[in-house]
Amino acid sequence: MIVSLTHLDTPAALIDVPRMQRNIQRMQQRMDNLGVRLRPHIKTSKCLPTVRAQIDAGAQGVTVSTLKEAEHCFAAGIRDIFYAVAMAPGKLPQALALLREGCQLSILTDSLAGAQAIVDFGQQHDTNFDVWVEIDCDGHRSGLKEDDKALVQIARLLTRGGSSLCGVMTHAGSSYELDNQPALQALAEQERRVCVSAAQRIREAGLVCPQVSIGSTPTALSAQNLDGVTEVRAGVYVFFDLVMHNVGVCRRDELALSVLTTIIGHQPDKGWIITDAGWMAMSRDRGTQRQHRDYGYGQVCTEHGDWLEDLRFGAANQEHGIITLQNPASLDIVVRFPVGSRLRILPNHACATGAQFPHYHACEATGEVHIWSRLHGW
Template identity: 45%
Template sequence: MISLSQVPTPACIIDFDIFKRNCQRMLAVAESEQIVLRPHVKTLKSLQAAKYYAPSSMPVTVSTLAEARYFASAGYTDILYAVGIAPNKLNQLDAILRLAADFTVIADSLAAVNTLIDFAPQYSQSLAVMLEVDVDDHRAGLLPESDELIACARAIQNASNLRFRGVMTHAGGSYDCLDSSARQAMAKQECERISAAAGQLARHGIQCDIVSAGSTPTALAGVSHQGITELRAGVYATFDCVMAGLGVCQVTDIAMSVLTCVIGHQRSKNWVIVDAGWMALSRDQGTAGHHTDCGYGLVCDINGQVLDGWYVKATNQEHGIICHRDNIEPPEALFSYGQVLRILPVHACATAAQYQQYHVVDDTLTVSQQWSRISGW
């Protein structure tokens, strides 16, 4: 084990105690409502991390086939690939199916369903399919009241080597809900619209084994998730500045940070230069429309304490520029050459994607574990 101050920068840090607390928070929501929790593992993409919030006994959600292969190889059997399947990936599915009997893909059009039907005879066993439903006019999905929803479900149900599993949705519009009442309204809308889709199918004699919904903002909105059978969410395990800006968590709940080092100054501009640029932080500016724009991340000392008013204003590939919101002169005690700092990420998924491993720290700032992750598609 080594001290955090000895880790070469930039590096991705996970605060273990905060991480575990965040995981327990979401699990408590699902347990209190007696619904299945299907964690989304796309943020960390790590088996060591998943051990704490998505063990192999649980169903999981993935965003890439690389994740699906990785988790299936580790013994996960119920895996939902929650991105519309592209035809050029259909030949990759059987290898996953042989490991994970309940590997499931999604579709949201007759064109996609018919392509699956044509390819399905090549699989060694039946492939489970769910239909994606649009509940908020945000991205993909079939409308709950559409005739195409019925046609797609019936076509899957009648196909020789496909298995209809149900309906799913993601209320991505919740990321535009800037107060608790808006998040609660979106959470209710999400459940009402997806359950309406399941009801529409039931009236046509098509049963849904799974009615799946969720996003971190709606899952933690503090309302009943009536009408769904399972809850999906992912970024809650670490949170980030976007979630804090929406009021879903506090800044002190953010378990991920980027370790960086002061490498210079532009004193006439009140700039601090660090060795974490957009390659380390990502170029996501998801808080630009929030009440407080965090730029490319909030600045903390090595202990993880937020330095009030200091944020990463700009990034180049390997350089980050730290400024104060009031353009004050950087104190030498905080920002001397060689000083080690931590940056709270704007979007944890985008930041985590820059790294091959995480340094996990305990309350003594000792690196107690190193978690590997996979990348690619």
């Protein structure tokens, strides 16, 4: 479906398709040069045309954050799917259904209890699950330390229990807290080294551990070598956002997602512009709050995307954005930003802002705008 941007109802989530394509090319070329396969994490877009663009550019398989994403991708013909959240035993029937339909689904665990549940369920249903073991490379969330005794125990339990051990995986999520290349390169090397070392421990125990999967957008864009790694997972690079801009891994002209909004009022005495993009449109994500530049609820731009440095999006209610002009005495705010005119907001966090919308409006270089639906919920 093609719509006109001029008559688009607001708030609307816009994808700048040429920027998205360049972002996809940039990451794919980097992974090609480093000699690893790219398995993009689709939790950012949750949108098939975006995923297809990634596969067309050379990505092999996808990473998902929910089984609903897996079902959606498989229904669209994508077979190689890695569900990269530790498997809840209660979700095993849903995974089994996908396997029985022919999906090449792989799943994840980081505990003996989780592995035992997978093995037991697999044996009860005469099914071999393909299973990854999660490694903790930076202490930020889940996974086993590389030297945890349970690592080899889990690998052995899975293998003896009839599951196939795909390999080990890790995610250096703490990379979002960095903001300079030396630190990013060091963390990328740590992510690689720890995960390769975990695979080595399993191999030294006499078990097969074919793959080593790592990844986060900042480390993927900073790694100097990926020796021993077989694949990289990364997600937010497809759109980038202000958090990534603060981390230092993307330029302004690589920010591919924005929210179009209409000005609905003012409080001239306070220098306030009121818009129809509140937190329901932007999400409550304030990811830049603790970074070196706090963008409030997003960077305000003109309708055409030029940054308005004297505006700050400092507060949001459900369907109201409150944008403050830094020096309201300098001009007549009501004249410069009249009711009915429009602004464009760059989000802090593309994954969170995208999730607020049932569909994106994908803006092509030709001026055509297509509606791309996206997944919601579980």
